[in-house]
Amino acid sequence: MNLYEWEAKKIFQEHGIPVPPSHRITKPEELRKVHLGYPLTLKVQVQSGGRGKAGGIQFAQDLKDGETKAKDLLKMVINGSKTESLLIEPRLKIAREIYLSVTLDRSRGCAIFIASAEGGIEIESSTNVVTMPIPYPYHDYVGRDLAKQIGLTGTLLNKFADLANKLYRLFESKDLELAEINPLIVTDGDEVLALDGKITICDDALGRHKCFAGWQETHMLDLSDREKRSKRAGLNLVELDGNIGILCNGAGLTMATMDLVKAFGGQPGNFLDAGGGSDTEKTLEALEIVHDNPKCDVILVNILGGITACDEVAQALVAFMKRHPERKLVVRLRGNNQDVAEKMLAESGLKLYPELEAAVKQAVEQSKVPAGAGR
């Protein structure tokens, strides 16, 4: 889950990382209560990146200018991400910009520092970048090592090292996926501040951090209703444009099924991975979510039961067909407890497709006849 800049900065501050003074507003007229002096920086708060390029950061010379700009900024949508609020800060005089982040490196299997003596950059396309694996357990010398590697000296070396150490400790203690300061600035008064910050918290770790309780609900601004329902039910849904609803268990199988639908000339309406070990209740909710997509003409269910038991899925299918007898379903169901499942579904009259490709072809064919034409 990506946090808003204002949340990231609040967390930075709690962990001893200095940030500029700021004020958050949700209405243009609230700017009147901001006493930070002009010129001011107005920054849209979105969960997406690319904010600066999209014009989400503006400067205001006075209150009138600020209110006009705030009005437009609050309506902004950047890469599909809605503006939640504006963060107002004084426009600072910057002597130097630095980049610093901590994240996990999947190839190395450990946490890494990424740093650059040039900040405010797009780190993926920059060449002057140092990547340093972080030893576990952690020691403070690592921060100094990093400062040295990006060429810092004197007081700045020590100040930067201290911030790097604090950022890593924050990253570890809060189970973050990413903690980024871009840019870390040195002001003309030699102050070192996090001018912009990004924090991604790990959804899997939310349950052990009481400080993030309820945050999932407040970070769903950019999700559709069905995506929200999926998140709450622990299902992985990605909305797509076509008319074949896809429900599978396991990410790889769902992707492969989606690829096959396209290869056979069909259009996937969604990707829904019910995950491993889904029971009847969870599978039923998954079916309902796919069913509720108004674009969906047919639902293709492909389950290969390992940790998921086929009879649990069959039970969900029986309940779903009772609720929605008109819905076209193409079902392929194999694996653990397959025999029990087959018996249950034989009684309900649903035809099963043992072969994946045959099932996909059938679903594609069904998607080309109007909905409601029977199963």
Added chain:
Amino acid sequence: MILINKDTKVIVQGATGKMGSAHTKRMIAYGTKVVGGVTPGKGGTKIEGIPVFDTVKEAFQATGATTSVIFVPPFLALDAGSEALDAGAELIVLITEGIPPQDAAKLVAQVKAKGAKLIGPNCPGVITPGECLIGILPGSIFKSGPVGMVSRSGTLTYEIALALTESGLGQSTCVGVGGDPIKGMGYEEALSLFKDDAKTEVIVLIGEIGGTAEEEAAAYIKANVKKPVVAYIAGQTAPPGKRMGHAGAIISGGKGTAQSKIEAFEKAGIKVAKTPSEVAKFVAEASKQVARA
């Protein structure tokens, strides 16, 4: 075959939980030598006819096992894995899904320091058909034969194993390394074992979008593996920027696309199948070539 065989003795951490007990039963039914379970506080009891111990150390000492399969809840997995390592585990299969990646990284660091092997987390496990099954794979769809398989996806492994088995192509060992971004064994480690395994004639590598593990595997194969390899990549039609179920399956900043992986394999002379059934077709062709050579 690699990693496990008919003589492999396994203990189950979390054997008395819902998932743990259900799959302990399945593994025993398959013929796996499950010699003990571990649940703190339940030492001295039995589950599915096997003894339960309070600690891994006791379980290993009493049974002579050095392999552990873990079914504990996500926040307990780092501790369970550390316990197994410190008790002398040589192979750990970590099934649990939803482990915070930083915990996985801490476990991986210990595994490397001890020179042990870790499969997972968030994986279906490993099977040497007809001999030993460790994890949650449905045993009935696999059969013994010359094809080695390594995969990041669980259910897709089953799909392709099924296609192979139904085409009369059995498997030496199938390893599901798991879909998490931070994990123990990766493609390279599995490939390094398959390349020297006498029973394995053809290798199937199942990948998916996200990260660069497939590209790295392609380079490794080109430099080190003489046996034929057939690859399959899931997520060819995945939209960028969306996490496709697995924590690791995301195309970000233009990296991790199926296209880039397919190109890397093709450049390394590796055949890439477009559908699961085509995997079986390519493997059959490769097998014939191996037989002729």
